[in-house]
Amino acid sequence: MPVVLPAHGPRGHRPRRSAVRAVASALTVALVAALPVTAAGAARPPASVADEPSSLSVRTAGDLRVSGKVRPATARPVRVERRVGDSWVTVATTRSNADGRFSAEVPTTLFVGRSRLRTLLPAAGGAPETVGDATTVTIRAKGKASSRSLLIPGKEAHRWDPCRTIDYRVNLRQAPPGTLGEVRGALRRVTMQSGLRFRYAGATGVVPGTRNGTYPPGTDLVLAWVRPGQSSHFPRGSGAAGFGGAYGSLTLDVNDRAVPTLSDGFVLIESGVYEKLDPGFGAGKPYGYSGTRGQLLMHEIGHAVGMGHADRDRGQVMYPVMQDAPAVWGRGDAANLERLGLSAGCIAGPADARTTARRPGTPRVLAYLP
Numbered sequence: 001m002p003v004v005l006p007a008h009g010p011r012g013h014r015p016r017r018s019a020v021r022a023v024a025s026a027l028t029v030a031l032v033a034a035l036p037v038t039a040a041g042a043a044r045p046p047a048s049v050a051d052e053p054s055s056l057s058v059r060t061a062g063d064l065r066v067s068g069k070v071r072p073a074t075a076r077p078v079r080v081e082r083r084v085g086d087s088w089v090t091v092a093t094t095r096s097n098a099d100g101r102f103s104a105e106v107p108t109t110l111f112v113g114r115s116r117l118r119t120l121l122p123a124a125g126g127a128p129e130t131v132g133d134a135t136t137v138t139i140r141a142k143g144k145a146s147s148r149s150l151l152i153p154g155k156e157a158h159r160w161d162p163c164r165t166i167d168y169r170v171n172l173r174q175a176p177p178g179t180l181g182e183v184r185g186a187l188r189r190v191t192m193q194s195g196l197r198f199r200y201a202g203a204t205g206v207v208p209g210t211r212n213g214t215y216p217p218g219t220d221l222v223l224a225w226v227r228p229g230q231s232s233h234f235p236r237g238s239g240a241a242g243f244g245g246a247y248g249s250l251t252l253d254v255n256d257r258a259v260p261t262l263s264d265g266f267v268l269i270e271s272g273v274y275e276k277l278d279p280g281f282g283a284g285k286p287y288g289y290s291g292t293r294g295q296l297l298m299h300e301i302g303h304a305v306g307m308g309h310a311d312r313d314r315g316q317v318m319y320p321v322m323q324d325a326p327a328v329w330g331r332g333d334a335a336n337l338e339r340l341g342l343s344a345g346c347i348a349g350p351a352d353a354r355t356t357a358r359r360p361g362t363p364r365v366l367a368y369l370p
């Protein structure tokens with residue numbers, strides 16, 4: 001649904017900010033008056049950051065910049081963050097110049113939908129971290145928010161605990177050079193939309209669904225490039241470009257409630273098809289195989305984090321057939337990733353969840369899709 005914003009956008013905060021500055025200057029004057037003239041560096045005026053997006057609504061691949069001014073005017077690093085659940089995910093970084101001015105280009109192909117954005121000045125050179133006001137912007141995505149399903153159907157989604165990182169390994173023995181960069185690009189898109197975080201744990205010889213399929217300790221997800229029939233999860237003659245999935249089971253949460261969770265995720269990519277696809281996340285070739293390596297990875301990783309297919313909406317990455325279009329999440333994908341990510345809250349809490357007991361006797365369900 002389109003987001004209707006008031007004519008003045010998010011400017012209601014302006015008077016409040018001037019009020020804060022006025023109080024701050026009054027305080028500075030008072031301090032200076034009360035101190036002997038020899039006191040050096042007594043009152044540093046508090047920093048502030050004012051920002052303005054170039055647009056409140058933009059199409060995917062459109063131009064979205066956040067520009068503004070840092071006070072007092074100094075050259076400092078500036079971060080633009082997006083609210084996901086109760087957290088903020090960094091979406092752009094830049095620096096202010098000596099006049100305090102900055103402009104950050106916000107990506108419009110890595111996440112979509114209605115987003116709360118804010119600017120932040122990280123603590124630097126003795127200056128404390130300073131947060132600016134938040135603004136709501138919309139990156140308009142394709143299709144319908146209802147175009148989505150779960151990898152393991154049910155009232156409650158089987159999902160990863162978004163409050164711990166998902167440690168992944170790659171088996172690139174049958175993958176072309178540059179593949180790890182594309183894996184990182186696809187995972188970054190999952191992170192920006194869902195808040196799920198991934199950590200590279202290194203290379204592995206493991207092929208999920210084979211006798212050599214046991215994950216090294218501390219490995220949550222394995223991505224492997226295979227030939228059809230090489231893994232029991234990748235039947236010969238399936239005609240698939242890849243398979244993605246995970247095991248579902250019930251885990252006790254912080255309140256001792258059994259909640260559906262995912263573990264031992266996997267992505268199997270058909271190396272012959274992958275070789276023929278265009279690299280990156282663009283529109284791909286105008287003939288031959290549709291789509292890109294990036295699109296295939298986003299789709300299969302989408303399964304590994306709990307998404308099923310969007311069977312009737314070609315605007316979704318989770319549509320079961322590769323599309324002749326840039327690899328950008330659709331509205332259904334985005335809604336699904338948000339339900340599976342940080343917006344849905346922690347499962348085991350921020351503490352190390354590896355100690356979480358699996359409920360005895362809970363069956364683990366293997367679920368995966370091409």
Ligand SMILES: [Zn+2]
Pocket residue numbers: 299303309318320369370
């Ligand atoms: Zn699929």
